Amino acid sequence: MSKKNALVRLTAIQNHISNQPKPTGPTDLTRERENATFNVKHMNWLFWGDKEFAEALQDAFLIIQRDPNLCFPAGHHFDLTRPEQREFTMKQIFRYRQLRESLKNPLLIKALETAMSIYSESFMMRTYVHDILFLQSFQVFGTKEQYDSYIDDILKWKVIxxxxxxxxxxxxxxxxxxxxxxxxxxxxxxxxxxxxxxxxxxxxxxxxxxxxxxxxxxxxxxxxxxxxxxxxxxxxxxxxxxxxxxxxxxxxxxxxxxxxxxxxxxxxxxxxxxxxxxxxxRWAKVTQEGKYIPSANPTISYSTLIGERLTVLPGAVSTFGQILTIACRYGCVRKQGANDEQIMDYQSHYVRLMPCVASTYIIEIVNRMIMNKWQEIMKLVQTNQEEFASYLPDMHAISTGLKATVTWWGCEVLERVRRSLGGHAYSSYNAIAGAIGDWGVVTTGKKIIGSAEFMNNFQQIRSITKSTLSDEGQLLDLNYTLEMYTWLSSSTTDEETTWHNNQVYAVKLGELYSYRFTLSEYMKAIEEYSSSKTSEFKALVPILTKLGNLWAIHLIHDSLGLFLERGYFNGEQVQMIRKCYLELCKEIRKECIPLVDSWGYPDFVLKAPLGKFDGDVYPAYFNIMRAAPDCIGVPSYWEKYIKPLTNS
Known part of the structure; x- marks a missing residue:
């Protein structure tokens, strides 16, 4: 580039900067919030299970924000060294244990644990390892005597x-x-x-x-x-x-x-x-004489892994919720283009993010249903061990499939969010880089029970060769789209293939099974909300259904290659699906800010200036950059390496 052209370019940039209007982020987000067709407060209650827990969670966030032993120190926590992060996380646990002893409200104690796990991934993992993995090993595998001898010390953290x-x-x-x-x-x-x-x-x-x-x-x-x-x-x-x-x-x-x-x-x-x-x-034993007595059901040895795998779901929801809140708010604040449009209004932008928003709702609601079921199953360890063992194969399949599938999808969500923030995603101060750092067989011959019951109709499903899709309205019927996905899950199965030669397809089958399961369970939840006596939740069914529709069409759209390979869709039907997919993304985009607001993550939990609730993001972003250690001044290595060059 010539000096003349460079000067022209710099002058154009200067004019563009000087002509920029006053930041409109606060006004933009206020306008976005007016688009809500649902009650944001009621959605917050539903998302966290009920009104009482949602309100207790906000109280817990306030406790954290006000407590210097729980809340990260001034500045940004990404500026802490590794030893400092290790020590501060243990300081949080120590203070959290003190609060557990002083708080008398069991609901607030539960909310504080949830809030701390959302606020700090390191806190969550340290307490999870001790309170769940370690403790649950005694519950599942220990004898009553072993459990009784350790439980008090474990609960008090005298044994870590x-x-x-x-x-x-x-x-x-x-x-x-x-x-x-x-x-x-x-x-x-x-x-x-x-x-x-x-x-x-x-x-x-x-x-x-x-x-x-x-x-x-x-x-x-x-x-x-x-x-x-x-x-x-x-x-x-x-x-x-x-x-x-x-x-x-x-x-x-x-x-x-x-x-x-x-x-x-x-x-x-x-x-x-x-x-x-x-x-x-509890199960296998070795006597003092040296006789080994095996477990009646060796699969029980794997049961601890089920609970461990299921924790991926709430972890994903916490991560997705925070980074999507940041991305959606920034997307509605950031202006770009000849007409100074919000970047969230670009189709390439909102189509990238809206399926992620929908998936967060689906995963959280399905997670709550599965965890309730697993907690009921865990009670059987003490009362009916045979029945407990009978549930394990299906729960093993569900937990294994969901752990793999949700983490794969999680990587995709993180990448979509990273791209949506452009270069700002590379700054640790906007929390996306940290979130990225903090992140799989069907049987035959007998009747199948549990999550794969649909395979009992395997031959009937396989007999269908063409889709009956003729009208876009059919795509907005969750029962209809579930049938489509059921067909794909079944048609991808080949009983004659061998494991080692078809692992790629077996993994894909596991993914299809897991996604079908989440969609099926989500539909059950919507049915429950539709008949709920709680009017606030009943009123949310239309937006929840729309989110389910987008998730279902996203899954079908993402698997169009498999559908076409098997001749299920024709070109006209594919065009109909793509049109419906884009329209649904556009509809959800209109309410993206109310949808992410409903998750209720405070600014101090998000730890990202670009995700501020009020939309005034740029002053906050610049101030935190300016406060970074050694931001301004002569570097310590100037005299040794720079001065010899500049003064040579």
Whole structure:
């Protein structure tokens, strides 16, 4: 570019900047909020389950914001070093434990736990590892005596636990784990040992610096014979001074992509001796004489993983909700183009984001239904173990499929949001980079029960070869679109194929099954709201149905290649689907701000100036950049590396 052309370009930029009107963000968001066809407060109640909990959650957010031991210090939490993040997260837990003791309202205590988990991913993961994974291991696998002897110390955090499953060379394939627990009948002890480097337990939350005890999955060896994996209580650190015990070597995983307040760690065991009674023996047992008594149902060993996998859903909702609130508000504040349009009015922009908004509602409502069911199933551990075991295969399929599918979709949501914020997404101060850092068979021959019941009509479904779609109105009927997706889920199944040669298609089948399940469960929820005695929720059915319609059409639109490959749709039907998809995205765009406002995330929780509720984003963004450490001034390396160049 010549100097003359460069001068012309700079002059044009200067004129453009000088002619910019006063920021209109606050006015724009006020106008957007007037588009709501539903009551935002009532939607907030529905989204969080009921009015009482939604209001308690707002109270909990206020407690966090006002408490210096819970709320991140002045400045931005991304400016904290890794050691500072580790320490502050533990400070939050310490203060949270104090508040649990002082608060008398059980609903507020529950809300505070939820609010803190939303506010801090690291807090959520540290408490989840102890309060869920560690504790639930005693509930599911421990005898009554084992549970009773540990429960008080666990609840009071006198014993701080972690869950040691994953190894350096092995993930969730439990039969491949290498860590051993060898029974010594002479001393009535198990010897816990890591025989190889790949047997090192890795990525174990809280193992790096915090946990005093772990539940370790080990290959059980009795009288020289291997009996498969079982669960063992192993102490890692002295509870008085925090030092590792003899035979235990553990360390911190170091810098991570996200969640740097969580001390993920690695563990190696070198012939660590534990009492025989430290084997969790509700199901499988080893007697003092050295007799191994296997579990009547080995699949129960995997049940802890079900609850762990299901937690992906609320985690996804929290992440999606926060980053989409930021993206939608910024999209309605940011102006660009010859006519100074809101970028949210560009079709390429809102079509990218609106399915994500819809999916957040669907996942949260389905998550609540599944978790209620799983909590009821967990009660059977104490009352009816046979019935408990009967639910596990279906819940295993649901949890496995949803964990994979929702996390895949989550990566897509994060990428769409990143692109929607342009270059600002690369600033840690707008929370998107941090969110990115903080982030799968059908049987035959017998009647299928549970989430795959629709496969009982497998032959009938497969007999349909062409879609009956002839009118766009059919696409707004959730029952009709569910039938379409059911057909695709069934037609993608091939009973004659082998696993190793068709893993790509098997994974796709799992994805289709999981998406069909979420759509089916969401439809059940809408039916419940339609007949609800709560008039506030009943009035929300039209917008909830529209969100469900967009999600269903998104799923079909996203799988058009498979539908066409099997000859189910013709060209005219595809055009009809695409037209309906774009129209639905445009309709939801009109209410995107009321929809994200309904989630109720305060500004201090979002931690992103571009997502401010009032729309006055640019002063807040600039002020936080200006307050960054060492923002202005001579760098420490000037004299050593820059001055020799500039003064040469």
């Amino acid at each position: 636990g972690c869950f040691a499953m994953t190894e350096l060379g092995h993930g969730s394939f439990l039969r491949g784990l290498e860590t051993t627990a060898t029974y010594d009948s002479k001393t009535d002890e198990f010897i816990i040992h890591s025989p190889t480097l790949t047997a090192t337990k890795v990525w174990i939350g809280m193992a790096g610096q915090t946990a005093t005890h772990t539940i370790a999955l080990c290959q059980t060896i009795v009288n020289g014979k291997m009996y498969g994996v079982n669960w063992f209580i192993v102490q890692l650190r002295d509870q008085k001074n925090g030092r590792l015990l003899t035979g235990v070597t553990a360390g911190d995983m170091g810098e991570k992509y996200g969640r740097n307040g969580l001390d993920n760690g690695w563990i190696q065991f070198s012939h660590v001796r534990i009492p025989r009674t430290n084997m969790l023996m």
